[in-house]
Amino acid sequence: MAVFRDFKKEGIDRSAGDRRRHRQLVRKAIRENIGHVISEESIIGQSGDKKLKVPVKGIKEYRFIFGENAPGVGQGDGDSKPGQVVQRDRQGAKGLPGEPGGDPGEDVYETEITMEELIDLLFEDLNLPDMERKRFHILESERLIKTKGYRIKGTRPRLSKKRSLVQKIKRKQGLERSRDGEEGDSEPVPFHEQDLRYHHKVVTPKVFSNAVVFCIMDTSGSMDTTKKYLARSFYFLLYRFLKTRYQNVEIVFISHHTEAKEVTEDEFFHKGESGGTMISSGYRKALQVIEERYNPALWNIYAFHCSDGDNFSNDNADAVRCARDLADVSQLFGYGEIKPVHSLSWSSMLEIYKEIKNENFVTVTIRSKDELWPAFQKFLKHDKSERRAQAANA
Amino acid sequence: MHDYTIADLEKWDRRIRNAAEDAGLNPYPQEFEICDYHDMIGYEAYAGMPSHYPHWSFGKSFERKETLYQLGIVGLPYEMVINSNPALAYLLRDNTLLLQVLTIAHVYAHNDFFRNNANFEYTRPEYTIERFKAHADRIRSYTEDPSIGADKVEGILDAAHALQFQCRRAKRVRKRTPEDQKAAALKAARPADDPFGSIHKKREYDPPDLTRIPLEPEEDILLFIRDYNPYLETWEKDLLTIVLERADYFLPQIETKIMNEGWASYWHYRILDALDLDQALRLEFFKRHNQVIRPLRGGINPYHLGYKLFENIHRRWETPSREEQDEYGRPGGQGREKIFQVRESDRDESFLRQYLTEELMRELDLFQHEKKGSDRVITHVPTPDDWETIKETLLRNVGLAGMPVITIVEVKTQGTQEMILRHEYDGRELEAEYADRTLRYVQKLWGKKVVLETRLAGECCRMSYGGTGDKVEVSRS
Structure with missing residues (x-):
C-alpha cells in the first residue's frame, strides 16, 4: 500500500538560485546582442518607461545535434501527401514538438525590458568613467525656487494661510476636548502667534547642459535601405547616449544629396532622393543651422555624418574645408562610411578625410550590424570634453 | 476545495x-x-x-x-x-x-x-535518491571551496552537460577493456588461417600499432577525457563522474x-x-485518456505511438488473422504474454523495428518530412514502396539514435597531444554552430587542441579548436 504525503513546502523555492544565475546569463546575453536590439527602434519619441519586447536568444545549451538536413517523421491526420508543407519557415514558427534531434532555433525568449534598462545595459558595457559635471559644458542658467515644507518662523509674505488656519482649528479642538464636552458658550478662538506657519523655500541652481545632435545623411540614390538602416541605428545610439549625459538634447536632421535641407525624422529616414552627392552641402547646412540657432558657447554640438563614400570629386576639397569648420565648433564630429559587405561601390572618403587633423574628428566604417557598437565606441573616444577632462586630471 | x-x-x-x-x-x-x-x-x-x-x-x-x-x-x-x-x-x-x-x-x-x-537493470534504483543527494553535496562543497568556487564549477558542468550523452549506444553489451582491445587487434593482424599455407607464399605479419590511444574509436567522450587527461584536478574528475552517473541513470529513460x-x-x-x-x-x-493519447499532428506523440503499438501487438498475438496464423505459426491467445515479454526485453529502437508494421504505419499516417528551401515538406508517405524508408528514419530519430555519433579516433601522444574526433556521418549533418561551440567544450575539458572531422554542406570538413590559434578554422578537403 502506497504512502501519500501531503505537505506544503511554504517558503522553499529550490530553483531560486539557479533561476537567478540563469537570469544573470540572460542579461549578459542581452548585452552581447544589443547591437541587434537597438537597430529595431525608432530614434526619438520613445519614452523611457515604454516596455519593449526584446527577442533574446536564450542561453543555449550546446551539444552535438543534427542540422536541418536531417529528415524527420511526423504523424498526419490520414491524408498526408508528398509535397505538403509541414512547417513553414522556421522564423517565428513553433518548432515541431517531439521532433527529434533538437531544434536549434527553439530557445528564443521575449523579454520585456524598458528603454531605460536597455540604455543602462548598453552604456554599462561602454566602460565609460562616470562622467563628472565639469566635463561638460555647463551653464548655471536659472535658480529654481521650490516650496519645501513649512516653518514656524518666516517673513510675512510667505505666510501660509491655510496651514495657519489648520493649526488654529487644532488648538480650538484641543481646548474643547479639555473642557470635556461641557456645553457652554464657546468663546471665539483668535489666531495666536504660535498658529502661524510660513512656507519654506529652497533655492536650487539649475544646471543647464544642452546638447544638439546633427544627423547628417547622404540621401542620394546610392544610399539604399540597408545603409540607411545602419545609419539610423548609429544615430539612435548617439541620441540615446547623449540623452543620458545631458539634460536637454535636441536633434537636427539634415539630409543632403547635391543640396541639403533640414527635414523631419520621418522624411530623413524614409524619403529617398536620387542624384549625385555633394557632401559639403550637408556640412554647410549644419554650420548654417548652428549659426542660426545653436550658439557653440551654449550648446554642446555633436555631429555625425553617414554616407556611403560617393562624392563628386570636385567637391572633395570643399567637403574637407567644411568638415574642418564643423569640427572646430563641435564637441565631436564623426564621419561614418557605410559599406555593407555586398556593396559594389568602391569609392571612399576615408582617404580624403585623412588630411583633417582635428582631434575630435573621427572616421569609422560600418559594414554590418555587428560593427555598429565597436564603431560607436571608437567614435566616443574622441569627445573633446572627454579629452579636456582627462588632460585636466593628468 | x-x-x-x-x-x-x-x-x-x-x-x-x-x-x-x-x-x-x-x-x-x-x-x-x-x-x-x-x-x-x-x-x-x-x-x-x-x-x-x-x-x-x-x-x-x-x-x-x-x-x-x-x-x-x-x-x-x-x-x-x-x-x-x-x-x-x-x-x-x-x-x-x-x-x-x-x-x-x-x-x-x-x-x-x-x-x-532490462534497460533499467543497472540503474540501482534503491540508491537513486541518495546518489543524487550525494552528487548535490559534493558539488556544493566544491562551490563553497574558496580555491574552486561557483564559476569554475559552472564552467566544467557546462562543458560536461554538453557531452553527457556522447556515449556508447549499446549499454547492455559489455565494453571492451583496453586489454580486450589489444587482444582483438593482435588477432586481427595475424594472417587468417590458410588451409593451403604450405603451398602459398607466407603472408607477411603486419604488427598492429598497440601504442595508439584509443585502440578502437571511443564513444564515451567524457569518460575518456576523465581517464586520460592527466591535467584534470581531482574535483574536476569528480564533476565529470557526477555528470556521467547522472547521464547513465537517465539513458534508459531516453531509450x-x-x-x-x-x-x-x-x-x-x-x-x-x-x-x-x-x-x-x-x-x-x-x-482525459483521449487527451493524453491523442496524436500530435506533424510530430510524434510517444503516448499515442506506444499505446497503439502495444494494442496492436496484443491484437496480433491474441487474435491473429488467418494469414498471420499461417505465416508466423501464431496459435493466438498469447497477447498478454507477448506484451509482457516485449516490455521486459526491448527498447524503443528494437520495439519499433520489430513491431511497427506497414499496416499500422498507414493507420497512423506516419510520413517523412525534409527541409526544402525554408519549409519542411512531406517527402514520403507510407506507400508499399516507401514505408520502410520512413520506418528507418523513425528508427534513426528515437532515443540516442537522434543524437550524432561522435568518436574519439586518436589522441596524439607526442607533440601537440591533440585529440581527433570523428562524426560518424550517416547522411545527417551536424548543426554547425552547435558543433563549433560543443567542440570548444571538448577543448576546455581536454586542454589541448581538438579536431573534429565531419561533413558540412556535402564536403568533408575539419573543425579544430585550441592549439596555436584560438579560433575555429574550418578547412575543407
Whole structure:
C-alpha cells in the first residue's frame, strides 16, 4: 500500500538560485546582442518607461545535434501527401514538438525590458568613467525656487494661510476636548502667534547642459535601405547616449544629396532622393543651422555624418574645408562610411578625410550590424570634453 | 476545495494496486507526494529528484516551463514518477479525483516498467535518491571551496552537460577493456588461417600499432577525457563522474520513452476500465485518456505511438488473422504474454523495428518530412514502396539514435597531444554552430587542441579548436 504525503513546502523555492544565475546569463546575453536590439527602434519619441519586447536568444545549451538536413517523421491526420508543407519557415514558427534531434532555433525568449534598462545595459558595457559635471559644458542658467515644507518662523509674505488656519482649528479642538464636552458658550478662538506657519523655500541652481545632435545623411540614390538602416541605428545610439549625459538634447536632421535641407525624422529616414552627392552641402547646412540657432558657447554640438563614400570629386576639397569648420565648433564630429559587405561601390572618403587633423574628428566604417557598437565606441573616444577632462586630471 | 481527501486516494490506490497486480504488473513499492504547481514545475526542472545539484540550466528549464504554462501553451504534467525503489511520484494537488486516479494507475505502470525492463537493470534504483543527494553535496562543497568556487564549477558542468550523452549506444553489451582491445587487434593482424599455407607464399605479419590511444574509436567522450587527461584536478574528475552517473541513470529513460509511455497509457486505460467507475467519472476518464493519447499532428506523440503499438501487438498475438496464423505459426491467445515479454526485453529502437508494421504505419499516417528551401515538406508517405524508408528514419530519430555519433579516433601522444574526433556521418549533418561551440567544450575539458572531422554542406570538413590559434578554422578537403 502506497504512502501519500501531503505537505506544503511554504517558503522553499529550490530553483531560486539557479533561476537567478540563469537570469544573470540572460542579461549578459542581452548585452552581447544589443547591437541587434537597438537597430529595431525608432530614434526619438520613445519614452523611457515604454516596455519593449526584446527577442533574446536564450542561453543555449550546446551539444552535438543534427542540422536541418536531417529528415524527420511526423504523424498526419490520414491524408498526408508528398509535397505538403509541414512547417513553414522556421522564423517565428513553433518548432515541431517531439521532433527529434533538437531544434536549434527553439530557445528564443521575449523579454520585456524598458528603454531605460536597455540604455543602462548598453552604456554599462561602454566602460565609460562616470562622467563628472565639469566635463561638460555647463551653464548655471536659472535658480529654481521650490516650496519645501513649512516653518514656524518666516517673513510675512510667505505666510501660509491655510496651514495657519489648520493649526488654529487644532488648538480650538484641543481646548474643547479639555473642557470635556461641557456645553457652554464657546468663546471665539483668535489666531495666536504660535498658529502661524510660513512656507519654506529652497533655492536650487539649475544646471543647464544642452546638447544638439546633427544627423547628417547622404540621401542620394546610392544610399539604399540597408545603409540607411545602419545609419539610423548609429544615430539612435548617439541620441540615446547623449540623452543620458545631458539634460536637454535636441536633434537636427539634415539630409543632403547635391543640396541639403533640414527635414523631419520621418522624411530623413524614409524619403529617398536620387542624384549625385555633394557632401559639403550637408556640412554647410549644419554650420548654417548652428549659426542660426545653436550658439557653440551654449550648446554642446555633436555631429555625425553617414554616407556611403560617393562624392563628386570636385567637391572633395570643399567637403574637407567644411568638415574642418564643423569640427572646430563641435564637441565631436564623426564621419561614418557605410559599406555593407555586398556593396559594389568602391569609392571612399576615408582617404580624403585623412588630411583633417582635428582631434575630435573621427572616421569609422560600418559594414554590418555587428560593427555598429565597436564603431560607436571608437567614435566616443574622441569627445573633446572627454579629452579636456582627462588632460585636466593628468 | 478539492473533491477528494487523502483517505479517498488511499482507498483508490488500494483498488488500483490490486487491479494492477491482478493484471500481472509487478511494481516497486510506491510513494506519492502531493504538491502544488510551483513545486511540480520545480520537480520537473530537476528531473523529479528531491535533491539535485544546482546548475543554471535547471533554472532555465524552470522559467521556460513556468512561462509556457502561464501562457497556456502547455499544461502541467499530471504526474511525474522517478525510477527509484520505492518509486517516488508526484501528484498535482489541484487535479480532480479522476485525474488523480488515472495518474495513480499510470504511475504504477511506469513503476512496473522501471522495475522490469532490462534497460533499467543497472540503474540501482534503491540508491537513486541518495546518489543524487550525494552528487548535490559534493558539488556544493566544491562551490563553497574558496580555491574552486561557483564559476569554475559552472564552467566544467557546462562543458560536461554538453557531452553527457556522447556515449556508447549499446549499454547492455559489455565494453571492451583496453586489454580486450589489444587482444582483438593482435588477432586481427595475424594472417587468417590458410588451409593451403604450405603451398602459398607466407603472408607477411603486419604488427598492429598497440601504442595508439584509443585502440578502437571511443564513444564515451567524457569518460575518456576523465581517464586520460592527466591535467584534470581531482574535483574536476569528480564533476565529470557526477555528470556521467547522472547521464547513465537517465539513458534508459531516453531509450524507452515511447515504450514507457505507451505501456503506462495502455495499462491506465485497462485498470480504470476494470475499476467500475460511476458514470460521471467514466466520462471524464474517457476524455482525459483521449487527451493524453491523442496524436500530435506533424510530430510524434510517444503516448499515442506506444499505446497503439502495444494494442496492436496484443491484437496480433491474441487474435491473429488467418494469414498471420499461417505465416508466423501464431496459435493466438498469447497477447498478454507477448506484451509482457516485449516490455521486459526491448527498447524503443528494437520495439519499433520489430513491431511497427506497414499496416499500422498507414493507420497512423506516419510520413517523412525534409527541409526544402525554408519549409519542411512531406517527402514520403507510407506507400508499399516507401514505408520502410520512413520506418528507418523513425528508427534513426528515437532515443540516442537522434543524437550524432561522435568518436574519439586518436589522441596524439607526442607533440601537440591533440585529440581527433570523428562524426560518424550517416547522411545527417551536424548543426554547425552547435558543433563549433560543443567542440570548444571538448577543448576546455581536454586542454589541448581538438579536431573534429565531419561533413558540412556535402564536403568533408575539419573543425579544430585550441592549439596555436584560438579560433575555429574550418578547412575543407
